[in-house]
Structures are given as C-alpha cells and as structure tokens.
Amino acid sequence: MIQKLKSHKTEEYMIDEFVYNTLKEFSLNLNKEIAIVLNRKGRIEEVLIEKKEFAELENQDSFPKKAALIFTRLSSASHPSMLDLSILIMKKYDYVMIISLKTEEASIAFWGSQLKEVEMIGQHRIEYFYNLDISSKISEVDEKQREREKIHEILTEKEERALLVDVWSKSSSEFDRHLLEELESLCKTAGVKVVDKVVQVRRNIDPAYFIGRGKAEEIFSICQQKDIDVVIFNRELSPAQIKNLEELLLRKVIDRTDVILDIFARRARTREGKLQVELAQLLTLLPRLRGTGVLLSRLGGGIGTRGPGETKLEIDRRHIQRRIEEIKKELEKVKKSREVQRKSRIENQVPVVSIIGYTNAGKSTLMNRISKADVLVEDKLFATLDTTTRRVYYKGKEFLLTDTVGFIRNLPHHLVEAFSSTLEEVKYSNLILNVVDISDPYYYDHIKVSEDLLKHLGAENIPLIRVYNKIDKVDLSSVDVFDNLPHVFISAQDGRGIDTLLDMIVEKIKSYDEIC
Template structure:
C-alpha cells in the first residue's frame, strides 16, 4: 500500500492507487488499458514514478509511488523461491518519457528474481512507449535482457512464459542451488486433439488410456489439455494459441514432461520443446517405455531394442531434450538406454544386427511350430486389447501363475503353456495386448511375440465387456490381426469381466451362452471362474469337432492299422470276432476316415 506520509502525495491519489490492489487483469495480457490509464494519469499529475506489482495470475498485489531513488520494488509479503523465479511482475512508470530500464531496475529485478519488470515511458509531449526486462539464458548463464515496444499491443504479444520456463529450468539445473538438480519425478501434461472423422475410440477415452499409460510408465499426470482442430498442426501439434495455454499450465503446475496422444514427428518434438523448454514425448514413446519395463526374456528385450532404435532412427533430428538427457526417465529405459549415436549409418548397422538376431529366433520358433503341427499338437492363442484380462484367463486355462494386475501391457513376452490336462490336449499362448494408435512399425518389431498368433489353430479374442468402449477396442484388435496377416483365423469371442456388471446384466449374458458354439461367442468372468467349463467345452468342440463313435472290423493280419489307432489314442474297446478285431473308436472331425473306410462297420 502506498503511504502518503512518506511520499508527500495527496491522499486522494494514494487512495486511487490503493484501489487497484486486488484488481485482476486478463490472463492473456501483461498490462491492460484500464491500469495503464491510471498509471499514466497519476504519473503526469504527481511527476513521480508509480509502481504496481502483480502475481503470476495478473492480480495486483501491492502498489507504490515516489521518486526513482525512493520507490520500493520489493515488499515484506513477497514469497521467495529457490527452485524457480519468484512469481511477481513489477510494472512502473518513468516520468519524462524514457522507457528504458535503468541499472537500478535490472539490479532490483535480479535481486528479487522477478518474472519480469516493465517500464512505461510517460510524457505529455511524446507517445507512451514500453520496455520489458526478462531473464535470458545464454551459454550457461542467466542475465536480465531488455525489449522495447512502441505500443501496448506489441508489449502484450511478448512471449513472457517462454522466458520464465527457460529461466526456471536453468535455476533447477544450477549446481549452486540448495536442492537436487536431478528431477526424478516425472510430472506430466497430457495433450490431445479431437479431429473430424475420428472413428473408434472417443477422445475422452483415448486420453484416459494415455493417462493409464503414463501411470504404468511411472509418471504422474498433473494436467490434461485437449483441443478440437480440423487437422494436426504440422509445427506444434496444437495451435499457436493453445501452445501459449500449455506454457501457462507448465509454469503453474511445475510440469517437466509433455505427452502427446498421437505420434509426433521430429520437427514437432523439436518445436514444442523449444517453445516450452519441456521434455516432450508421444504415445509411442510411452508404450515403448512400458515394453522396456516388462520385457524379461532375451527375445522380448531384443524386440524392445529393435522397436526403440526404429523409432529413434525416424525421429533422430527432433529428439532434443530427450536425446540430451543422460539420466533416466520416461523414454530412456530399456536395452536402448545407452547414449544414442547420432550417426545414421551406425544406427542402421545396429538395426541390421538386431533384425538378424531376431530372425534367428523366428526360425527357431517356426521349427517348433512345424514340429507341433507334425505331432498334431493344437495351439490356442489369447489375443485382445490391453488390460482385457488375457493373463487372468490364461491362468484359468493352464493352472499357471502368470503375473496379473490392473495395468497396460503387463504381458510382453509370449507365454506358452499346456492346458489343464483334465480339459484337453492343446497348448495355450498369452500374447501382448493391442492398443489404439499402435504404429505399424511397432507391430512389425514385435513379430516374434505375435508369431504365436500367426501359427495358432484357434484365437480367443478376449474383450473387457465392462468397458463401455469395448466395441471400438474390438475393431482395433481386428485391424492389428489384419495387419499381421491373421485376419482369417478361426476366432472365438470371449466377453470377459461380466463380474463387473449388475446381476441382471450377468444373467442376461449367461443365457446367450446356450448358443455359444453356433455364435462362436461366450460370456465369462476369468477372475471369478464364471462359465469357464463352458469355455473348455467350446474350445474342444472347435479344435477337434464333435466327438462320435465308430466301429471298424480290422483283419487280424493288419496289425499296422490297429497300431495306428492306438497311437492316435482313439480306441475305446476291442471285441475279438471270427473275421478280425471289432474296434470301437471315438473320433472327431480331424480323424483320417479315408484310411479306414474299407473297415467301417457302423457309426454309432
């Protein structure tokens, strides 16, 4: 508050100035016309410097008036920060019309660690002009620099938030500060676009999915900003106006990570980081980071490294802050964590070596699949959207203890187990979950893991039916199946997690299971074991067909045919007749009937 006892200014002027305390200007301006007119008029009347201080919300905190040598820029109520600039902005007038900041102005701004200091040149004979002093980071140092403006409109276009962010980053990285320079906690701002013609998963659900991805990757989501646009901005992903909003959010919430809901190109990453001073990654980077966390086998780790290197190769020019970080954090984990060489030829060599090693694994897996086929061992592969309950169902079918928990991409390495012997003779594989906006190159990198899907005799498409967006998730999975060439596989739709529905909804869905075989669809709860016996039954029916009995009269001299029946484990009984062995067998659709047609007596 201004004090007329010290300034010798008429009380009415003091009151008018004090009335500004608590006034809040619009967020998009540094100074508005209303405040400017009051400051100019009081300056011309009193021939003194008039000063106001606003906070980062543009609310006037305190005021002062006096000579250049006596007006006080600071205030006893100021809250000081050691991790960032103080959240204050000083605006004051210069009687005589010279807007340039004085040495005393710069000294005060530096001492108080102000976000900015603005001077207004006020004189009756010349137009009002302005200057602004802001912290400028260059070559490892931070000093206050000055900008001059002829109009208020030009002043209000100044990108102050950009300078604040860079200064705050500099202060945090300064080893002379009394706090840890390495910021271990990743505080994320999520950004997404609602584009016309977007089909499938709605933006609100896609952003919630991104939130879960960041959480699974170990980050903390602080804020979320979305924008409706006709198309993705090729420069900043979002529009320029929205970018300014992002900068304010980053500043107010101490954000140190931006995560885009779509894949960004190298130019967009570089531009966003340059404008905000904040590490920027996209949805693909988060997914790769989660893959790196969950890959346990040599095969899985190789696939993660291949995917990481392919991504980095395509984004080599734009990895900015991410590339320069030697510490950890989202986007830096996994087998590809060591410092990435910027020589493209070297990266290509790494890619060739990785692809060769994975190809050797693929050939080995193909041989295993061929051997299983020769031995007539059927395989069933679980597929589905991530977090649909595949691993829980896998454990039910195989009596295994694969890790299951609520999270995205908990399963990365393909797991193959024998089904519970009481319910059949086939193998079950649990594979990585699919997700919306999964880049094609990423799918190709995980071809080894998805090979179990390609070679399977039957796919169980597991769906979280409790998710209101499950139909769109089904479309995502079907598209990925088509991409990997498995779109024509025999599929049973498994609508899981009915335990999350109301009892009435559960009863209605369980009734539909009466036609499960015909519809190739079943409603279950893997967690609670609901309808699991029906699932075993439908799998066996689809894999081997309906069982039926047949009688064959095999001559005593054809020991080879009898031995073959025993080898196929289809013999139920043998009755020794005068003409030969009357053998009763239990057969299914895959039984080689043509080999025994001449001995067929009857089909029971």
C-alpha cells in the same frame, strides 16, 4: 621382489620374459601362488600372495577396471577356474591369465568382441604370449562396450510430472476422446504423475507445432506454473514437431508411442522380448535424429529414454543403424527356431490356442485360470509383454495355450514390425480366443482394434471365439451383446464360465484332430 615387479614396464599389455621369470622365482622361493594386476600402460598395480589375498579380489573395487589379472599356479593346471572366470566377469577385468609354473604353459580368458561369451586362448607355452597382440582384441571389446553404453546406461528413477495434450475435431468419436483417459492410464503404468490435461479442438493439425504456436505458448505457461517435467501428446508427432515443441517449451516432449515403448521396456523379461523392445525404440528414434543425431533433451533420463531393463537410448545415427541390423539378425534366428518348434508341434499333432485381446482385458488371468500357470497378473496396461505358452489337458484333449502381448488403439506400424516374431505366432494358431473386457464401455471398439490387427497379421480366417470377460464387474442383464460369432461369457477372476469355454475349445479343436 615386489618393488622390482612394480618398477618394471612391459612393452605390450601382456606379460614379458622379465615379469615371467620374476614371478616364477618369487612363487617358487615362497612356494606360494601369486597374482598381479597389470594395467594397460604395462605397469603392475598390485601384487597378491596366496589364497587369502586372492579371495579378497571378489570384494575389491579398488583395482582399475581397465586392467588384467595374471595368476601363477604351482600345479600343472593352466586353465581358468570358475572363480577366476567369475572375477573376470564381475570385476570387469580385460583378461585373466593363468600360468602353470610346473608345465610353463598358460591360458587367457577374455570377453569376446560381441560381449556375449568368454573366449579362451591356450594352453600354450609361455613364450607364445610374449608377442601376443591382446590389445587389439581388447580394443574390439572396448568399441562394442562404448556402443552398448550409449544405448544402455543406468538411470536413476524419479517420478516425473506430466502434462497431457490431445487434439480433437468436431467429428471425433467418443472412443477417440476416451483415448486421452487411456493415455493417462498408460502414464500411470509407466510411473508418471499426470498433473494436468489440455485438449484443443481444431480442424487441421499444425505442421510446425501440432497444436499451433499460440496454444504451445499457453502450454509453456502451464508448465512453468505447475512444474511440469514432460509434455506428452496423445497423437504421433513428427520429428520436426518434437524439435519445435521442445525448443519452445524447454522440456522433453514425447508422444503416445514413446509411453507405450517405455512400458514395454519395463515389462520385457526374456531376451527375445528385450530385443524386440530395443528394436522398436530404435526404429522410433532413428527418424527423429538431426544430422549425426543429438537429442539433448533426451539425455536427462526418465520416460521415453528407457531401454529394456534399466537403460538409456542410443543417440548416434550410425550406431543405431548398426544395432538395428544386429537385432534383426538375432530375431531372425529366433524366428527360425520357432519354425522348428512349430514343425515339431504339427508332427506331434498338438493344436495351438492363442489368447489375444485389448490390453488389460484379463488375458493373463484367463491363462492362469485355465493352465494354472504362474503368469504375471496386474491391473495395469501391458502387464504381459513376453509370450507364454502352457500345455493344457482337458477331457482327454491336449492343446497348447499361448498368452500374447495386448493390443491397443493407434499402435504404430513399426511397433508391429518390431514385435513380428512374437505376433506372427498368432498366424499359426488353430484357434484364437479374443478376450474382451465387457465391463469397459468401449469394449466394441476394443474388439475392432484387436480383430483389425488380426487382419493385418493375416490371421483373420483362423477360427475365433470371443471371450467376454469380467462378468463379475457388470450386471449382464443390462449389457446388450449382439454377436453372430461363437462367444462365451466368463469371469477369469472367479472361474464362472470357464468350463463352458473349455468345452467350446475342445469342440473347435476336434476338427483339427480330424484333419490330422
């Protein structure tokens, strides 16, 4: 009987009358349930009998991925069980079909075309399925999967060796020059080993090579001598500059934005965060594509190629544009959901306090200190990417405390655009805490970067407290702070000044209560 089944070929990628009648006869004669694996050519690859062999499906990797799994049931049940669905999902079958020999009805479970949920067909009489065109539905899933695989491909991690490059002018500020050290910290966070740094002082940027061909050739020699994998520029490069540099250096060339995005890709945990990262990456990549969009040097993986999670970036212009539109639609749904939540907060008269600040200023540590929330805290840039909100009660007052993504100098416009659904929440705050790392010698510059971005977001008129953090790392008597705005000195690490800060927050949100 098994050989009879295996020698038969169905016309479509579906059970036919012969297969059904043979399975029915086989099952009833044995009084056992049977499963078959049907490949896309209409051939039966495997015949399994009874529960013991079915259980082996959970641990089997030998069956072809592009195949269907068809079960008979002696009972009247023709709906897939949780085990059936887990096999469909985990073992990546095209579809799972359940046939009740008692009622002669069946159901099919398969991935929907958007790869978001399992869809069902049935229950129907078995004859309904003989002419069902399941292949067209599977083709839609295949097409979607191919698009995803170009954008999402598992990478093997390896520590890359990087050379950092920056260009200064004679008028560059000390903070501008410090940004090269900041890039090195970004690289460390991204898991890249910085082997060397090159700085060129020049009046104008070279339109072809950014640093000029002569300097680029010098960098090529350094790369050869020091086994450099990737050259990272501290300024934003044009698509033409990247192309020219990669052709001359014979190595991957990325810029500061790519490093930031790579960190974002590692940090994203929520679906919204991952969508925002992917959108930012695709908006960065799209202008760089040539023709249909081939960036051969990007195909090797590593920094600048990771998508959210453990993925690789799309290289086809048409697919990128389609995916950008899909993500924007999904984020628009998130935005509408947030509007509903915001309306509910207003109706319930719960004020919102947002924590903002330059990256690594100690925002998440402060969040944990105030709310006792278990938010990821690391001494790394952009340790927090996804927005976290906690309810806080203090001296009879209630408010919502929100921790946001850190700000950084030279954040490109399209990154701000991609994260608009997260950043725009700041606009609807009743109070903003600008957390400042007072132990950093450039903390005044950090204040300016953060508050300039608040202006860009339209949040500059919201009441603000400057929170000078990390007093445990400095001698306050040696620090000159001239600040006309409300401010407080704290250590989120050891708790000093937290009560004073909370008293200031409560005082500020009293006015909100009075308005309400």
